[in-house]
Amino acid sequence: MSELAAILTRAGLSNPEQREHWTMKWISTMDHKRIGILYLSTALVFFVIGGIEALLIRLQLAVPNNRLLQPDEYNVVFTMHGTTMIFLVAMPALFGLANYILPLQIGARDMAFPRLNAFSFWLVPFGGLLLHFSFLAGGAPGVGWFAYAPLSETPYSSQLGVDYWALALLVLGIGSVGTSINLIATVLTQRAPNMTLRRLPLFSWMIFVNSFLVLMALPVLNAALVMLLIDRLLGAHFFLPSSGGSAIMWQHIFWAFGHPEVYIVAIPAFGILSEVIPVFARKPIFGYEFVAGSTVAIAFLSLLVWAHHMFTVGLGHTVDLFFVASSMLIAIPTGVKVLAWSATLVGGRIRLDTPMLFCTAALLQFLLAGLTGVSLASAALDWQTKNSYYLVAHFHFVFVGLIVFAILGALHYWFPKMSGRLLSERLGKWTFWLMTAGFNMTFVIQHFLGLAGMPRRIFTYADLPGWAWMNMVSTIGAFLMAAAALLFVWNLVTSLLNGERAGDNPWRAWTLEWATTSPPPPGNFRSLPPIRSRRPLWDDANPDRPDPMVGTKWRAEVHVPEKNETAVAAFIVSESAFFAVLILAYLFYNAVPEAGVGAHSLNLAKTGAFTLCLLLSSITIWRSEVSLDRGNQRAMRLWLAATLVLGGIFLTGQGLEYGTLFEDGASLNGNLFATAFFTLTGFHGLHVCAGLIALAIVLGLARSADFKRHPPPALKAVALYWHFVDAVWVVVFSTVYFLPHLR
Amino acid sequence: MTTEQFLLRGWTWGGCSLPMGAAVLVCYLVAFGFQRRFSCFAAALGLTLLTLRSPINSLADGYLFSAHMLQHLILLLIVPALAMLSLPRSLSLAMRPRVLGHPLFGWIAGVGAMWLWHAPALCNAAVSSRSVHALQTVSLLAMGGLFWRQILAPRESERLVPPSAILYLFSACVTCSILGIIVTFSPVEVCSIYSAPPIDRLGLLQFVRAGWGMTPERDQQVGGLLMWVPMCLIYLSAIVVQIARWFAATEGPLAEKL
Incomplete structure (x- = not known):
């Protein structure tokens, strides 16, 4: 005591x-460093929960015909393990690292939007609570982290678990998009002078590229979740084949998110390897340009290949062939990266401290994951191995072998910066060897289990030759990993209390986060060293042989855009992805018209008139901006008010249209036309409402004296959003109202 | 008929594309002479003639939607890009009025060409009418030229800077992918003339359907997938070139300022 x-x-x-x-x-903090630590601690808590679930799975599978868990319980544990590890561990941990390190690496004082940052973080525990609340609300979800329809639909999962699952993921998805908008705005607007885009450290560069991927992928999941919730809570049937919906549609949308998601957690891990390996090999990274450029190629390709998760669905050989080819292409940019890291090691004076040990293991394990990945990209092999433990082994080599190892490496690497104290090297090495032994014991053997035919997603198995001992080995490995995790937590606690003082730069690294005290003061930096290359601290320490200067050719490298407009533009990207899914779904469900209400029940002329009002409002808000630029604030307020009125007229028109449809007997849970129509136009209407509220707030503020003296950039940002809402309507109007007339 | 026989006999030599090709060749040689970049021009011209005269055209002419998509892909994305590369670096492609030089215009031209010519009515008309088909070919080349001008204009100063160029190419890729996805998974026909050709001009129908197993559904799928995957890979290659351009630049007008 x-x-x-x-x-x-x-x-x-x-x-x-x-x-x-x-x-x-801590609760009220808006400092990026504290928020980063909050993210990381939250991830650690959920890592323990998800880890216990993993141990339960392995205990159940340790021996054949085991009855430790009932089938339903197993399904729940297995669903919660997957969901927790991806959404509540991997993503928050990587966002936490990005939050803490990225502003430091680019020489910023904080993130671009500290309040948005705090909001995005608090959505994580909130989402986690929602997900776990399902245990109390009568049954956690047992439908897998992928929640395939129709299993996830009400007739097959009638308890509230799936609803909580979908709501939780929606909340987490919104948080992730918020963080990514913030990270993009931070990189574009908060960099230190001279920290040009081409001088960004690789971790920051990859987080920057990755944030775009989040912006495009997460909204796709959000759209799917919204559709699932409409099915479950409002009685529609987007994904219910028994009433005309399409279960395959769920898989398409889910994997259109799910495949990029793999890269969303892998790219930051690549970033970590690209930081740690050069520092501990005492050499600059080999081929910075190739490592940075291949990241962009990976991000693009990842959006293009989701159908390889669906080879066994039966899309047909034609579709399969194209996706075999495009999936295999990913091996090129990832291969470039592996080569660059290996070449960095060659001829280096390698120091095998704990961070480096974790990163080296991650590199080797990722290589194996990549090789099995190429084998799975071939549709013929995929057919044989997809529903076996071979696939389980493959993706755990990616998620644990690469990502968890990279995160552990990053934590050992940056812990001294965050706490000012070194972690114990002795405990760290124990952690590493236990973890590596445990991980490889658990998952290497699962490749063979899979090839021996053991299917995945089963709660127990018969005592077939070889299966029992292989599963036992796997389970023992899992417990070794658990021991490593406990050791790591013990190391964190003891080092935090009694660790050796770290000093500013214990690893003699070269990026800016090491140019300040450990932990950094609230404003991050007292002064910055000159930045003229990618390793400013090397240049500072070796003035006689500095790195070659990275020149500046493009204005885009140094240009600092207005941060509110940047954020709104990034938000628009994510909203476009969301609406693209809803519009594609509308087209798909209405390709063959059903009986009952349909596109013919819509009034083209009337809605056309209201559409004109909405389009006019884009002109009025543009006039409002012009008036503000000319300093005529009265005209600005008048034009703004006109925009509000026109937007209001549009919404009224939309309401009238809904009224007529209701009179015709249309309802959201009626036929697929009604479901898709109300979902699409309803969400657009919601965005119009949000735009109107934002406009009203700007109009309200515009009357204050402060605004009159120094007009804030809010109007331009809101106007950008308003133009987007109008542009979406043009597409919706053409698709829903106009297209049927072309038939 | 076997595949080999078809590949031998499927060539057509009539029409005005050969004389027009010769005329363009003469114009090019008169204007720019025979220099290093001529190889790009020869490739562009050769590809165009191959697309319009080879068996691909015979198939696209009422038999296979996918062959017609392949033509689109080559004429819109590959030929104009090669043609841009064949121009000497000093040539200015500045356009009057200035709005024609705006990236949005180029983007709409490139993406719009794809969407426009796949409206069911226009798609059918291009197959059934020679003159609409000729118009289609010319417009694809022209719109492709407008699209690539932003990326590959001979003068560096008339090109988009790499970040904008990447955004430009990526958004074009996504927009075309969306159309590709629609065509691939659409339960209805996009270009109905291909599923029930009014006349079997070359007597190929049986061969294509039974011999190659190209049912109308599979044909449309291949067409959609061509637009979705390989087309995106062309954009992606261009993006990779832009990344290389971004990182390869060593110095410039801003260098001394920093």
Whole structure:
């Protein structure tokens, strides 16, 4: 007890007020470093939960014909394990690292939008609570992390678990999009002078590229979840084949998100390897340009190949062939990366400290994951191995072998910066060897289990030759990993309390986060070293032989756009992805008209008139911007008011249209036309409402004296969003109202 | 008929594309002479003639939607890009009025060409009418030229800077992919003339359907997939070139400022 008291006194937490103050400081924080640590701690908590679930799975599978878990319980544990590890561990951990490190690496004081940052973070525990609340609400989801329809639909999963699952993922998805918008805006607008885009450290560059991927992929999942929730809560049937829906549609949308998602968690891991390997090989990275450029290629390709998750669905050989070819192409840019990291190691003075150990293992394990990945990209092999443990082994080599190892490497690497104290190298090495042994024991053997025919997603298995001992080995490996995880937590706690002082730059690294104190002060930097290459601290320490200067040719490298407009533009990208899914779904469900209400029930002329109002509102808001630029604030307010009125007229028109349809007997849970129509136009209407509220707020602010003296950039940002809402309507109007007349 | 026989006999030599090709060749040689970049021009011209005269055209002429898509792909994306590369670096492609030089215009031309010519009515008309087909070919080449001008204009100053170029190419890729996805998975026919050709001009129908197994559904799928995957890979290659251009630049007008 006295020891605890001593620790509390040392930390300045001896009395209750101090403790309350400490708690409030963390809860109300908007500092990117604290938010980063909050993200990482949350991820650690869920890592323990997801890890316990993994151990339950492995215990159940340790021996044949086991009855430790009932089939339903197994399904729940297996669903929660997958969902937790991806959405509540991998993503928050990587966002946490990005949050903490990225602003430091680019020499920024904080993220572009600290409040948005705090909001995005708090959505993670909220989403996690929602997901786990399903245990109390009568049954957690048991439909897999992929929630394939129709299993995830009400007739087959009638408890609330799937609803909580979908709501939780929706909340987490919104948080991820928020963070990504913030990261993009931070990189584009908060960089230190001279930190040109081509001088970005690779971790920051990859987080930047990755954020675009999040912007495009997560909204696709959000659209799918919204459609699933409409099915489940409002009685529609997007994904119910029994009433005309399409279960394959769910798989398409899910994997259109799911495949990029793999890269969303892998690219930051690539970034970590690209930071750690050069520092511990004491050489600059080999082929910076290739590592950075291949990231962009990977991000693009990842959006193009989702159908390879669906070879066994039966899309036909034609479709399969194209996706075999495009999936295999991914091996090129990833191969470029592996080569670059290996070439960095060649001839380096390699120091095998714990961070480097984890990253080297990650590199080797990722190589194996890539090789099995290429084998799975071939449709013929995929047919044989997809529903076996071979696939389980493959993706765990990606998610654990690469990503978890890279995150552990990153935590060992950056912990001294975050805490000011070194982690114990002795414990770190124990952690590493236990983890590596455990991981390879668990998953190498699963390749063979899969080739021996053991199917995945089953709660138990018969005592077939060889299966029992292989599963036992796998289970023992899992417990070794658990021991490593406990050791790691012990290392964190003891080092935090009694670790050796780290100093500013314990690894003698070269990027800007090491140019400040450990931990960094609230504003991050007292002064920045000159930045003229990708390794400013090397240049600073070796003035006689600095890195060759990275020149500046393009204005885009140094241009700093307005941050609010940047954020709105990024938000528009994500919203476009969301609407693209809803519009494609509308087209798909209405390709062959059904009986009942349909496109013929819509009034083209009337809605055309209201559409004109909406288009006019784009002109009025443009006039409002022009008036503001000319300093005529009265005209600006008038044009803004006109925009509000026109937007209101449009919404009224939309309401009238809904009224007529309701009179015709249309309802959201009626036929597929009605479902798709109300979903699409409803979400557009919601966006119009949001735009109107934003416009009203700007109009309200515009009357204040502050606004009159220094007009803030809000109007331009809101106007950008308003133009987007109008542009979406043009597409929706053409698709829904106009297209049927062309037939 | 076997595939080999078809590949030998499927060539057509009539029409005005050969004399027009010769005329363009003469114009090019008169204007720019015979220089290093001529190889790009020869490739562009050769590809055009191959697309319009080879068995691909015989198939596209009422038999296979996918062959017609392949023609689109070559005429819209590959030929104009090669033609742009064949121009000498000093040539300015500045256009009047200035709005024609705006990236949005080039983007709409490139993406719009794909969407426009796949409206069912226009798609059918291009197959059944010679003159509409000729118009289609010319418009694809022209719109492709407008599209690529932003990326490959001979003068560096008239090209988009790499980040904008990547955005330009990527958004074009996504927009074409969306159309490709629609065509691939659409339960209805996009270009109905291919599923029930009014006349079997070359006596190929049986051969294509039974010999190659190209049912109308599979044909449309292949067409959609061509637009979705290989077309995106062309854009992606262009993006990779832009990345290389971005990172390869060593110095420039801003260098001394920083």
